[in-house]
Amino acid sequence: KNEVEQSPQNLTAQEGEFITINCSYSVGISALHWLQQHPGGGIVSLFMLSSGKKKHGRLIATINIQEKHSSLHITASHPRDSAVYICAVRLGGGADGLTFGKGTHLIIQP
């Protein structure tokens, strides 16, 4: 069974700091998602990765398939980045369901 581990579980930082959230998984995957969940519950997909690196604004996601590891970086963090960030992986072989990490609760203080 694939396990998805995220670290840290909780992170509090000051506005402007560079943030890194890590995700490790235990079996081969076809894709990895980084998701953002704000208070109130709705989840938004930030990135879907199968290799390399993607950038969107101040957010950068990287994945190392050999090491089974991904990172989400936030540059110049802002209080509006405060949210729960969830890593989710999709197995290969046609299955389209996701296995989720438990999430990282990020608070950016002004």
Added chain:
Amino acid sequence: DVKVTQSSRYLVKRTGEKVFLECVQDMDHENMFWYRQDPGLGLRLIYFSYDVKMKEKGDIPEGYSVSREKKERFSLILESASTNQTSMYLCASTQNGEAFFGQGTRLTVV
């Protein structure tokens, strides 16, 4: 441009009631999923469906059933609600690896 819509944001039901949670997607996706999200446990898969009238059990199907009579609609049913089903329920649809989530339904069973 709402893509996955859950019928209620908040619900309060009594123990023993039959509860319907509705999810509709407008992207003609074949794959739809119901998850519950609890503190410290992350998102766990209850049921999923790959096609109309087709359903598969996820990791925690006990106490739940589902219905998929039309491609765009996937319903989660609690036959006899219990207090341990108090949770946040999230619906998702996927196609070609892209995942879209509803806003979530926070269900309280009293």
